[in-house]
Amino acid sequence: MGRRKVQMKRIEDKSSRQVTFSKRRSGLIKKARELSVLCDVEIALVIFSSRGRLYEFSSADGLTKILERYRCHYEQESEASKDVNEALRSHTELLHIVQSQLEEPNVEQLSLMDLVNLEKQLDMALSETRARKTQLMMESIMTLQEKEKLLRAENELLERESAAMEKNEDEGNEVVIGFSNHQYLGNLGSLCCPTPTRL
Amino acid sequence: MGRRKVQMKRIEDKSSRQVTFSKRRSGLIKKARELSVLCDVEIALVIFSSRGRLYEFSSADGLTKILERYRCHYEQESEASKDVNEALRSHTELLHIVQSQLEEPNVEQLSLMDLVNLEKQLDMALSETRARKTQLMMESIMTLQEKEKLLRAENELLERESAAMEKNEDEGNEVVIGFSNHQYLGNLGSLCCPTPTRL
DNA sequence: GAGACTATCTATAAGAC
DNA sequence: TGTCTTATAGATAGTCT
Numbered sequence A, B: 001m002g003r004r005k006v007q008m009k010r011i012e013d014k015s016s017r018q019v020t021f022s023k024r025r026s027g028l029i030k031k032a033r034e035l036s037v038l039c040d041v042e043i044a045l046v047i048f049s050s051r052g053r054l055y056e057f058s059s060a061d062g063l064t065k066i067l068e069r070y071r072c073h074y075e076q077e078s079e080a081s082k083d084v085n086e087a088l089r090s091h092t093e094l095l096h097i098v099q100s101q102l103e104e105p106n107v108e109q110l111s112l113m114d115l116v117n118l119e120k121q122l123d124m125a126l127s128e129t130r131a132r133k134t135q136l137m138m139e140s141i142m143t144l145q146e147k148e149k150l151l152r153a154e155n156e157l158l159e160r161e162s163a164a165m166e167k168n169e170d171e172g173n174e175v176v177i178g179f180s181n182h183q184y185l186g187n188l189g190s191l192c193c194p195t196p197t198r199l
Numbered sequence C: 001g002a003g004a005c006t007a008t009c010t011a012t013a014a015g016a017c
Numbered sequence D: 001t002g003t004c005t006t007a008t009a010g011a012t013a014g015t016c017t
Helices: A014-039 A063-073 A081-103 A112-170 A182-190 B014-039 B063-074 B079-110 B113-170
Strands: A042-048 A054-058 B042-048 B054-058
Touching: A014 A042, A014 A054, A014 B014, A112 B113, B014 B042, B014 B054
Parallel strands: none
Antiparallel strands: A042 A054, A042 B042, B042 B054
């Protein structure tokens, strides 16, 4: 959005890098604020400059809360955190009981029924834990697959663009007259160079 | 940046809000990525949609690390959340330990050797299956992460090539006529090479 | 409900001071 | 260094598919 297109790589000149950082940083924060207001969503944005200075933005809820929510997102079921907390409480309770019973030298005195019940409870607790683990992994895989898809698409686009440019360069010395109306190009127009009319 | 200026307030129409969220979210994430690359800074961006879906971006260092750094910056740790997470982790560990302790010393007391053996075998099979499942999922995740890395690298390379080519063209000495104003091309101008009329 | 299109608006890279 | 200006690249609202 400036006088010329900029390459997507680290700006080597320290001064311009600083200027760009300042400009874009405020732009980014502004955009984050707009998104949070327009769409009524929670956003947390943290930026560390190379010198270690911290810049941040967060929507009304506050950065800490959002970050906390972020962490919880991977630890708890999104369905109902109530259930998770309850499960956690009962599991912990169960553990205490079992542990105290195991610590005593006469574990054998536990009745068979006690053991059966304990086993059942432990089994259920284990199942929940396993299910949670599996779900988290599945989510992770889904996210990654989505990322891959997007990257592949972007890649393809770039390759076509690149190929089109090369072709264009090869034809560089020829006399070329303007475009046909680009509106007729449809989808391809956005992917490759419109083939110019040659004389 | 659209057909008309938009008021900076929550978009009431649910549908447009959703569309705007999708569009601006990707725009914001793109800008965050650009800033992190151009200025070599660390950025963490977390967005929760109103439905509780999580979207995130983070520069190379990874979101967790940056958030960690953020927390260190303020030394504001939420003890409650930390405790919950710790509990969940150690909880899982303990369950495994306790279960194995329960199984071992009491096998004889059940005195149904066949059943016990069968159970053991089934248990082993189950364990193996679970382990295998976990391993496969982990491998899947690793592979996808690797893929992502490669695709990103390839992408960057292509973008540089592309940029170099354009620069090359710009520096050409040819006399150029017509369509010097790319604005007439609309969006296409940014995606395809603006092949001007050459003489 | 995700993408393509395009007019229009915004951000920002360079310049100017 | 900072601030203002300007030309241009980039983002996106409305629309259609």
